[in-house]
Amino acid sequence: MKYLDEYRNGEIARNLIQEIRRILTRSWVLMEVCGGQTHTIVKHGLDTMLPEGIELVHGPGCPVCVTSLELIDKAHAIARRPEVIFCSFGDMLRVPGSVCDLFTLKSQGADVRVVYSPLDCLKIARANPHKKVVFFAIGFETTAPANAMLVWRARREEVRNVSVLVSHVLVPPAITAILESPYNRVQGFLGPGHVCAVMGYEEYEPISARFKVPIVITGFEPLDLLEGTLITLRQLESGRAEVENQYGRAVTREGNKAAKQLVFSVFEIGDRKWRGVGAIPRSGYKLRPEFYDYDAERLFEVQEISTEEPAICISGQILRGIKKPHDCPAFGTLCNPEHPLGATMVSAEGACAAYYTYGRHLKEEVR
Amino acid sequence: MSEKAKGDLLGAACPVPIIDHKQIVLGHGSGGKLTADLVQKIFLPAFNNPYLERLDDQAVFHLNGTRLALTTDSFVVTPIFFPGGDIGRLAVNGTVNDLAMSGARPLYIAAAFILEEGLLTDDLGRISGSMQAAASEAGVSVVTGDTKVVNRGKGDQVFITTTGLGIIEKPVTISADRAQPGDKILLSGYIGDHGIAIMSQRENLEFEGAVESDTAPLHSLVAAMLEASLEIHCLRDPTRGGVATTLNEIAARSRIGMELEEREIPVREAVKGACEILGLDPLYVANEGKLLAVVAPEAASGVLEKMRAHPLGRGARLIGAVVAEHAPLVLMRTEVGGTRIVDLMIGEQLPRIC
Amino acid sequence: MCLGIPGKVLESFDVNGLRMAKVQFGGIVREACLEYTPEAAVGDYVIVHVGFAISKVDEEEAARTYKLLEEMGQLGELEAPDAEDSAARGSGP
Numbered sequence: 001m002k003y004l005d006e007y008r009n010g011e012i013a014r015n016l017i018q019e020i021r022r023i024l025t026r027s028w029v030l031m032e033v034c035g036g037q038t039h040t041i042v043k044h045g046l047d048t049m050l051p052e053g054i055e056l057v058h059g060p061g062c063p064v065c066v067t068s069l070e071l072i073d074k075a076h077a078i079a080r081r082p083e084v085i086f087c088s089f090g091d092m093l094r095v096p097g098s099v100c101d102l103f104t105l106k107s108q109g110a111d112v113r114v115v116y117s118p119l120d121c122l123k124i125a126r127a128n129p130h131k132k133v134v135f136f137a138i139g140f141e142t143t144a145p146a147n148a149m150l151v152w153r154a155r156r157e158e159v160r161n162v163s164v165l166v167s168h169v170l171v172p173p174a175i176t177a178i179l180e181s182p183y184n185r186v187q188g189f190l191g192p193g194h195v196c197a198v199m200g201y202e203e204y205e206p207i208s209a210r211f212k213v214p215i216v217i218t219g220f221e222p223l224d225l226l227e228g229t230l231i232t233l234r235q236l237e238s239g240r241a242e243v244e245n246q247y248g249r250a251v252t253r254e255g256n257k258a259a260k261q262l263v264f265s266v267f268e269i270g271d272r273k274w275r276g277v278g279a280i281p282r283s284g285y286k287l288r289p290e291f292y293d294y295d296a297e298r299l300f301e302v303q304e305i306s307t308e309e310p311a312i313c314i315s316g317q318i319l320r321g322i323k324k325p326h327d328c329p330a331f332g333t334l335c336n337p338e339h340p341l342g343a344t345m346v347s348a349e350g351a352c353a354a355y356y357t358y359g360r361h362l363k364e365e366v367r
Numbered sequence: 368m369s370e371k372a373k374g375d376l377l378g379a380a381c382p383v384p385i386i387d388h389k390q391i392v393l394g395h396g397s398g399g400k401l402t403a404d405l406v407q408k409i410f411l412p413a414f415n416n417p418y419l420e421r422l423d424d425q426a427v428f429h430l431n432g433t434r435l436a437l438t439t440d441s442f443v444v445t446p447i448f449f450p451g452g453d454i455g456r457l458a459v460n461g462t463v464n465d466l467a468m469s470g471a472r473p474l475y476i477a478a479a480f481i482l483e484e485g486l487l488t489d490d491l492g493r494i495s496g497s498m499q500a501a502a503s504e505a506g507v508s509v510v511t512g513d514t515k516v517v518n519r520g521k522g523d524q525v526f527i528t529t530t531g532l533g534i535i536e537k538p539v540t541i542s543a544d545r546a547q548p549g550d551k552i553l554l555s556g557y558i559g560d561h562g563i564a565i566m567s568q569r570e571n572l573e574f575e576g577a578v579e580s581d582t583a584p585l586h587s588l589v590a591a592m593l594e595a596s597l598e599i600h601c602l603r604d605p606t607r608g609g610v611a612t613t614l615n616e617i618a619a620r621s622r623i624g625m626e627l628e629e630r631e632i633p634v635r636e637a638v639k640g641a642c643e644i645l646g647l648d649p650l651y652v653a654n655e656g657k658l659l660a661v662v663a664p665e666a667a668s669g670v671l672e673k674m675r676a677h678p679l680g681r682g683a684r685l686i687g688a689v690v691a692e693h694a695p696l697v698l699m700r701t702e703v704g705g706t707r708i709v710d711l712m713i714g715e716q717l718p719r720i721c
Numbered sequence: 722m723c724l725g726i727p728g729k730v731l732e733s734f735d736v737n738g739l740r741m742a743k744v745q746f747g748g749i750v751r752e753a754c755l756e757y758t759p760e761a762a763v764g765d766y767v768i769v770h771v772g773f774a775i776s777k778v779d780e781e782e783a784a785r786t787y788k789l790l791e792e793m794g795q796l797g798e799l800e801a802p803d804a805e806d807s808a809a810r811g812s813g814p
């Protein structure tokens with residue numbers, strides 16, 4: 001597959017590692033922001049190839065993990081309704097709310113369907129005119145254009161029986177929150193490649209300048225991550241702190257104009273609660289007032305549902321890169337993907353789940 | 368509202384309730400950890416006998432000086448007609464294969480049908496014809512059976528359970544607990560075809576592209592392999608849960624470790640593309656016409672040659688080796704040069720967006 | 722986040738005024754929405770996330786940056802003495 005296979009070339013990987021070793025003079029802590037990047041690192045064993053001086057901590061770039069417990073409870077309340085067809089990306093099905101997860105609800109008779117694209121919901125809505133289709137619109141900025149299009153087209157094509165439960169989260173406020181923490185250890189970031197394909201990377205420049213950290217927008221294939229690491233390292237070793245773009249084949253500084261335009265026609269920035277982290281102001285998208293008739297939260301009157309986030313859960317610290325899955329006494333024992341205790345084990349994307357899937361609970365060091 | 372997590376972990380406990388499966392969920396049928404859980408917690412304690420404890424896909428026993436193999440399997444696939452086959456063909460081949468994996472020559476099949484009210488009789492005719500064709504190809508006969516009908520809505524068109532009986536004529540003992548350090552791991556061909564062919568028909572996940580189920584009877588391939596050498600220690604067809612699950616099961620039963628080479632594991636472009644866009648890992652996708660063999664090192668090249676000479680083994684590869692270290696972990700050297708652990712799947716593999 | 726896979730645009734067409742395309746990923750073809758990549762033409766590569774093309778692959782930039790990656794090996798040989806030192810310091814499989 002073009003633009004995929006060649007970025008898994010073993011020889012180039014070795015050369016990148018060699019160059020990384022050559023310029024490394026001390027240890028550094030880097031964070032890869034996206035869950036997809038974490039997945040690649042663990043799946044291809046990239047961290048087993050890097051020299052010991054480089055520590056990769058895993059970022060909060062897992063929209064599934066960070067969806068607040070309250071919103072999940074609202075989703076479940078809606079999914080239980082007999083007139084509802086609840087549609088979601090596959091990732092969300094196993095996320096536990098206060099009582100159970102969508103999988104369990106499905107086994108109890110709720111009509112819960114996995115969709116690949118938000119537009120599939122329009123088809124389902126048309127095919128089921130007497131049902132109410134609700135789509136769980138989660139994601140970072142990458143997914144916002146797709147989710148926005150669902151709402152836009154629903155209005156345009158006058159599909160009245162579809163609505164969205166919105167839980168969009170934004171990366172720049174998350175990175176800022178991490179950097180503002182007095183416990184922060186991260187010295188450089190491998191930035192979110194596909195988020196930036198949509199949004200561009202202008203908004204990372206003030207963050208990089210304010211906190212004096214390199215932010216290197218990085219892709220998702222093994223060579224992308226190794227090259228991104230090398231570029232970040234070059235900055236760190238030479239005392240620079242800038243935003244650089246490793247993923248030039250997909251990302252430009254301004255981003256995708258058409259996508260941004262539609263996203264801001266449908267959504268506006270609002271405050272959002274992050275699971276395991278708490279409320280971060282202006283850190284999410286919500287529907288604009290002109291689209292309130294597509295807002296599932298209002299339509300199904302679940303606004304009263306209010307769930308307290310569990311008291312300090314280490315997954316919050318993992319999301320912020322302060323701890324690793326191994327640091328949690330429950331990792332792999334009480335807490336595993338079948339019985340997840342917290343956000344980062346909940347989705348296949350979360351750091352704990354990625355570690356678990358690739359067997360890290362079984363073997364401390366795989367080198 | 369939330370229960371406290373069991374065990375107080377020095378204040379670091381997240382009081383998010385543990386989800387204990389009080390009801391069967393779809394994941395229990397995927398062949399991964401949840402299925403294993405069900406077997407360990409419910410079936411083994413209930414049935415409690417030495418044959419079952421071996422947890423092989425078939426039971427082998429002696430009867431008056433003859434070694435017989437017995438197996439059973441249920442087929443619940445949706446859709447019932449898919450690229451490359453149908454539920455009937457799948458059922459016959461699946462049972463033939465379970466017998467073949469013990470080195471048995473498959474002989475007789477019993478087939479029980481659970482039909483949903485409303486199933487087209489023509490479809491049942493097609494399926495039966497398909498089963499007979501598959502049976503002829505495999506040299507077996509469907510000798511007895513049963514039919515039940517359930518109300519509309521209580522069964523996915525048709526469920527088929529096939530039970531197979533075969534005879535083991537060669538002096539071999541092939542079982543999941545026989546892998547030894549130094550053994551080589553062989554794979555008969557491309558992985559992921561069946562699972563992706565089925566996935567391509569599922570609502571909202573459809574795509575175009577010629578991915579056909581690889582459903583096929585493997586008994587003659589096994590016979591050819593046994594001609595090359597009797598030092599075949601383990602044989603398994605990696606069905607639900609894929610190659611990863613099967614290898615983990617062997618590693619656990621044999622108490623050994625395994626080391627695989629990712630670049631030796633063949634995946635068709637189309638299957639790769641489908642797995643990429645859905646976020647699936649081919650190692651966990653079902654196969655219905657492939658086998659994994661763990662053979663003594665000196666037998667490996669001879670067996671591989673026989674495999675490649677057989678129509679169902681043309682793409683056979685040596686994908687790894689059994690080691691004494693890190694039992695029961697299956698490790699893999701990734702194509703890019705790193706190391707990764709290939710663990711058991713938890714439940715269903717779900718398409719992901721991240 | 723986020724699963725975005727590069728695919729080749731085989732044909733494009735309109736569905737209710739929405740610009741769609743058949744996109745090829747390895748050996749399979751799936752539909753994707755091209756509304757966000759109006760400049761993408763048949764033969765171009767796009768990055769597809771949840772059924773939407775979010776970016777057109779800049780093939781020139783890809784070729785340019787990949788060439789640098791390939792050349793890195795050759796430069797690496799010139800730096801051989803340093804590389805050996807680093808290898809002795811580092812660890813790995």
